[in-house]
Each structure stands twice: as structure tokens, then as C-alpha cells.
Amino acid sequence: xxxxxxxxxxxxxxxxxxxxxxxxxxxxxxxxxxxxxxxxxxxxxxxxxxxxxxxxxxxxxxxxxxxxxxxxxxxxxxxxxxxxxxxxxxxxxxxxxxxxxxxxxxxxxxxxxxxxxxxxxxxxxxxxxxxxxxxxxxxxxxxxxxxxxxxxxxxxxxxxxxxxxxxxxxxxxxxxxxxxxxxxxxxxxxxxxxxxxxxxxxxxxxxxxxxxxxxxxxxxxxxxxxxxxxxxxxxxxxxxxxxxxxxxxxxxxxxxxxxxxxxxxxxxxxxxxxxxxxxxxxxxxxxxxxxxxxxxxxxxxxxxxxxxxxxxxxxxxxxxxxxxxxxxxxxxxxxxxxxxxxxxxxxxxxxxxxxxxxxxxxxxxxxxxxxxxxxxxxxxxxxxxxxxxxxxxxxxxxxxxxxxxxxxxxxxxxxxxxxxxxxxxxxxxxxxxxxxxxxxxxxxxxxxxxxxxxxxxxxxxxxxxxxxxxxxxxxxxxxxxxxxxxxxxx
Numbered sequence: 001x002x003x004x005x006x007x008x009x010x011x012x013x014x015x016x017x018x019x020x021x022x023x024x025x026x027x028x029x030x031x032x033x034x035x036x037x038x039x040x041x042x043x044x045x046x047x048x049x050x051x052x053x054x055x056x057x058x059x060x061x062x063x064x065x066x067x068x069x070x071x072x073x074x075x076x077x078x079x080x081x082x083x084x085x086x087x088x089x090x091x092x093x094x095x096x097x098x099x100x101x102x103x104x105x106x107x108x109x110x111x112x113x114x115x116x117x118x119x120x121x122x123x124x125x126x127x128x129x130x131x132x133x134x135x136x137x138x139x140x141x142x143x144x145x146x147x148x149x150x151x152x153x154x155x156x157x158x159x160x161x162x163x164x165x166x167x168x169x170x171x172x173x174x175x176x177x178x179x180x181x182x183x184x185x186x187x188x189x190x191x192x193x194x195x196x197x198x199x200x201x202x203x204x205x206x207x208x209x210x211x212x213x214x215x216x217x218x219x220x221x222x223x224x225x226x227x228x229x230x231x232x233x234x235x236x237x238x239x240x241x242x243x244x245x246x247x248x249x250x251x252x253x254x255x256x257x258x259x260x261x262x263x264x265x266x267x268x269x270x271x272x273x274x275x276x277x278x279x280x281x282x283x284x285x286x287x288x289x290x291x292x293x294x295x296x297x298x299x300x301x302x303x304x305x306x307x308x309x310x311x312x313x314x315x316x317x318x319x320x321x322x323x324x325x326x327x328x329x330x331x332x333x334x335x336x337x338x339x340x341x342x343x344x345x346x347x348x349x350x351x352x353x354x355x356x357x358x359x360x361x362x363x364x365x366x367x368x369x370x371x372x373x374x375x376x377x378x379x380x381x382x383x384x385x386x387x388x389x390x391x392x393x394x395x396x397x398x399x400x401x402x403x404x405x406x407x408x409x410x411x412x413x414x415x416x417x418x419x420x421x422x423x424x425x426x427x428x429x430x431x432x433x434x435x436x437x438x439x440x441x442x443x444x445x446x447x448x449x450x451x452x453x454x455x456x457x458x459x460x461x462x463x464x465x466x467x468x469x470x471x472x473x474x475x476x477x478x479x480x481x482x483x484x485x486x487x488x489x490x
Contacts, residue, residue: 021144022214022222025112026155028087029058031162032079032110034101035092036070036362043116044092045071046164054159054172061086078104084165085109090152090162091487095119098148099133106141109344114162115147122149122208131212138213150209151185157203157228167193176201177314179223181216182235183208191233194303199449201443203228217241221248224255231313233306234261249295256442258313258472259297260306263288277478296475298468305464312454312465317433318473323347324466325398326371327388329378333404333437333459334371340460344467349398355391376410386421393429400433400466404459410440415447433469435462 044064045324048071051060062070065077076082079089081100091101095117105113120131131148138145146153152163157175167189173196180195182188185207195202204226206219216236221244223229228445231444232252239245252259265285292299300306324346328334341348350369351359359368363384369374374384374391392401411419426434436448437459445455458463 024087030086036056050161056159102449135212147209165189177230217245224252319470325401327403339401404437426452
């Protein structure tokens with residue numbers, strides 16, 4: 001991939017009518033499972049079990065010539081015998097049979113195919129030839145193909161779980177406003193599970209594998225168009241279609257949808273590993289950095305950073321400036337937060353002299369400059385929390401405030417008053433990002449989240465999120481050339 005002088009000008013929608021051709025894949029009304037297994041633990045059995053458990057309300061057609069029924073659902077010997085052209089076919093057969101199976105699906109007017117099977121371009125020259133044959137089917141027929149060598153797709157809102165990942169057993173994803181696309185199936189599953197355990201709702205999940213047709217770049221564009229998606233998370237080892245990536249990132253920026261992207265292969269060793277994994281072209285890392293900066297993409301280095309930024313972005317508040325206020329009950333943590341903020345280029349602007357004087361009259365031994373240290377006296381006088389927060393917000397200086405309370409904000413006598421203080425502050429100042437750094441059980445954390453405040457145990461992570469979200473705000477404010485937009489199917 002090479003960088004254009006002004007690649008914003010390439011932001012027109014690509015020739016593929018992605019909003020129509022990917023809808024049957026991501027929102028199918030009918031699904032065939034070719035190679036369906038009666039054993040719900042096998043690769044061909046898991047998607048059927050997952051969809052039944054999730055209450056998928058579409059039609060499911062197991063295809064297995066050796067069985068009359070699969071998991072108590074009538075089976076068909078071939079895709080040609082299925083009584084309707086299905087939206088999506090899941091192909092779970094040996095690699096040597098995949099091309100013939102895909103051709104049969106195309107002949108049966110299947111709209112999209114998900115190919116679990118491995119043993120293609122990532123393995124050998126012969127595998128490369130089979131993958132090229134799949135790409136030719138996608139080019140010459142209306143059928144879209146995900147994979148091969150992928151873990152599948154899900155739409156948690158409809159109960160469509162076209163995947164064999166075992167992580168569904170640890171916690172079924174819940175619908176949210178996040179779309180996740182990953183070249184790596186195993187890592188995409190890892191992200192999905194951790195997001196689910198953290199309470200981050202993943203609506204659409206796509207693993208693209210070897211990308212003989214549908215790729216990460218196209219999926220980002222589809223997610224950018226979807227009205228129910230507000231945050232996009234992506235993982236890739238390489239991108240082959242430069243122009244489509246530019247178009248999709250420009251579209252996401254034009255729609256005000258943050259993209260959090262982990263592009264690996266930063267080193268020569270990592271790039272070589274990427275080529276052997278999904279046969280992706282890793283590309284020059286500095287070029288990706290430049291592209292991501294241009295389009296306002298947050299490039300994450302690890303799982304924690306990806307999901308921290310995605311989680312905070314779901315609250316929908318992006319600071320209009322890089323001025324941050326820091327409130328703390330610990331002077332030492334105030335120093336930590338200030339160091340982190342300054343090192344990341346945030347502005348730890350002091351409170352005005354008048355505001356400092358007012359707070360000094362309430363607590364003479366506190367430090368009200370910024371960070372604003374209200375000390376442990378908050379235990380004795382909870383009005384200090386409300387007053388200090390009100391004064392900080394009244395300054396009109398800060399577009400984000402990080403408040404460190406550790407377990408104090410979760411203590412039985414404290415949680416009600418403190419959560420209500422922040423709920424009211426968010427109501428009066430909806431454009432200010434208020435982040436809590438507390439430790440507490442999930443039900444207490446949810447109270448603060450319901451008040452509109454992202455919650456982090458580590459105050460440094462909270463500050464890093466302010467940096468990321470303020471950069472999104474800067475990117476959204478930049479001029480973007482007009483992009484032709486068509487809403488996808490729901």
C-alpha cells in the first residue's frame with residue numbers, strides 16, 4: 001500500500017454495492033450449514049447450536065448427505081435441494097471440497113458464503129490456486145465470500161452466530177453499538193469475549209481470514225454506513241486494497257464514527273509472521289501511520305488499549321479541546337494523572353485564581369489548582385465533591401474531567417450521593433467528558449455508567465482515553481469531501 005498526495009479525494013464509494021451485497025451476510029433471513037454436524041462440539045455443529053440457543057428467528061438448513069436430520073432439524077443432501085435460495089451458506093468441509101461446494105452455492109443463488117476451511121494461500125501454492133478459484137467465483141457471480149480460513153460472522157441482535165468460536169460458550173455477545181472486524185479469527189474471538197466480559201456490546205462481528213473477497217476495508221465501510229453502529233474496531237495484518245481502505249476510513253470520519261485499529265506487523269519479524277498467517281501484505285508500517293493520522297484513526301498497540309478506547313467512545317462524548325481537569329482524593333494519584341496527561345500532550349490548565357480562592361475557603365489545606373485534590377475530607381463532607389465539580393465545570397475551561405475516587409465512590413454511604421452528583425453534572429454539561437476512576441462491583445460501576453460516565457480502575461488508562469477521544473474530535477472537525485451515502489439494510 002502506498003500513500004497518495006491527498007487520498008481524501010479517493011473517498012468515493014467503491015464499485016461493489018456493499019450496502020446491498022453484505023446485508024445478506026450480516027443480517028440473513030436464511031442460513032445453510034454445509035458440512036453440518038449432529039455433534040454440537042464439532043466445527044460443523046457449533047453454528048447450529050449457537051443459533052438455536054440464541055433464538056435465531058431465520059430459517060436454518062443443515063446440509064449433510066449422510067444424515068436425515070442434524071440436531072433435530074431436517075437435513076438436505078446438497079445445497080441444490082434446499083427449498084429456497086439462502087442468504088448465507090456456511091461451508092465447513094475439507095479444503096479439497098471447498099471450491100466445488102462454493103460453485104454449487106453460487107449455482108443455487110446463495111447470496112453469501114462463509115468458508116471456515118483452512119489450507120489455502122496461507123499454506124501452499126496448491127492452496128493459493130484453490131483460493132484464486134474462490135476469488136474468481138466471487139468476481140463472476142453475485143455471491144460474496146468471507147474467508148477462507150476464517151472463524152465466521154455474527155449479528156448479536158438477531159441471534160445469527162455463523163461461527164465456530166468456542167468463546168460463545170463463555171458469554172454470548174449482547175447487542176451494542178460497536179462493530180468489530182478482524183482478519184484473525186482467533187484474535188477476533190479473543191476481542192469479542194473480552195468485550196463481552198467488560199459489558200461492551202458488539203452488534204456485528206466479522207472475521208475475514210484470507211480475504212479472497214470480503215476484506216477488512218470493505219467491512220469498515222459497511223459498518224460506517226450502518227445506522228446502529230457508532231464505534232468501529234478493526235484488526236489487520238495487512239491491507240491489499242488501498243483505495244477501498246481510504247474510502248472506508250473517510251466515510252467513517254464523515255459520519256463521526258471513531259475507528260480503533262490495531263495494525264500489526266510493525267517489525268520485520270512481525271511482518272513475516274503476518275504473511276504466513278493469512279497471506280496478507282503487511283506493507284510499510286510508516287505508511288499506515290500516515291494514513292491513520294490523516295483519517296483520524298486511533299492506532300492501538302494492544303487489546304487493552306483497543307477496548308478501552310472503544311468502550312469510552314460508546315458514550316458518544318468527544319472533548320472539543322485537549323484541556324482536561326483532574327479531580328482526586330489522593331495527591332499522589334493527582335501527580336500520576338498530571339504526568340500522564342502532559343506526556344500525552346493534554347493541557348492540564350490551572351483553575352482561575354478566583355476559583356482556587358473559593359475552593360480554598362471550603363478546604364484550606366487542599367490543593368485546588370489542577371489537579372484538584374479534595375483529600376479524604378470527602379468522607380466527612382460529601383458536599384465537597386459536588387462543590388469542587390461544580391466549580392471546575394463552571395470555569396468553562398475543561399472539556400474533559402477525570403475523577404479519581406478509588407473505592408470511596410463505591411462505599412455504601414457514598415455511592416448514592418456521588419453518582420447523583422455526576423449524573424446531574426452530566427445533565428447540565430452534556431458535552432463534557434466525565435470519567436470516573438473507581439474500584440467497585442459491577443452493579444456499582446453500572447450506576448456510574450448509567451449516569452453517563454465511563455469507568456476505569458486505573459486512572460492512567462482514564463487519562464489515555466481522554467487523549468484518544470479528543471483526537472477523534474479534532475479529526476471529525478476537519479473538512480471531508482462529500483461521500484455518496486446509501487444506508488444498508490438493518
